[in-house]
Amino acid sequence: MSTILVIEDDPRIQKALHRQFTNEGYEVHVAADGEQGLASCKALKPAGVVLDLMLPTMSGLEVCKGIKRWSSNMPVVVLSAVTDVADKVLLLEMGADDYVTKPFSPRELMARVQAAIRRTQRTANTSHISFGNISADFSGMEVFRDGEPVLLTAHEIKLLQYFVENSDRVITREELLNDVWHYTSYPTTRTVDNHVMKLRQKLETDPARPVYFRTMHGIGYKFVRGN
Secondary structure (H helix, E strand, O other): OOEEEEEOOOHHHHHHHHHHHHHOOOEEEEEOOHHHHHHHHHHHOOOEEEEEOOOOOOOHHHHHHHHHHHOOOOOEEEEEOOOOHHHHHHHHHOOOOEEEEOOOOHHHHHHHHHHHHHHHHHHHHHOEEEEOOEEEEOOOOEEEEOOEEEOOOHHHHHHHHHHHHOOOOEEEHHHHHHHOOOOOOOOOOOHHHHHHHHHHHHHOOOOOOOOOEEEEOOOEEEEOOOO
8 A cells, every 4th residue: 555645734634635545545644744744754655745835843845855855756746825836836946746736626636646656657767867978867866967967956857857758759848838847827938948948058068059959949849869
């Protein structure tokens, strides 16, 4: 039986989530503060974590960062009252796999947690990859160029991994916004283009003539891994 760890201090939400996940066959453990939640995650090694941002003793953001330092592939879905898109992107930059805005549907939250777990399982076979002079250890959140470490943000690594998992396939900007940034609407944004530009600057030999991160004009991008 897979375990879900709920890190939440509101007894009503604890009860609702315990019932929802138990009904789906999960074993559920609840931690009521940040420090207890981080310790429980390391002890239990759950299949996934539901994490409230507003917690006693340690903020949810610090807990998320602590979990990801300990296990970068641990699925973490954040419960947040944040509604601003920029703030949501910041949450994902800090390592969260997804977020659900309060008030929320326990059924929707469960679906998002299960989706995050499936993504983690699907990406297990691509945790170590190389192309050209680049090598990446996604489980350790490390990328190297000619053997030297390259500093990438958590979201740049997440985008790189998505490209690797979808090599040689044309990917639309909308697909990237949905699958990597978890946008549910698509306002005018340069988010994708700016992140691809940063990957080119850090990983391409000549960013102006990219070999790996190719623009498909009017559509999106294609990652070509090469030999």
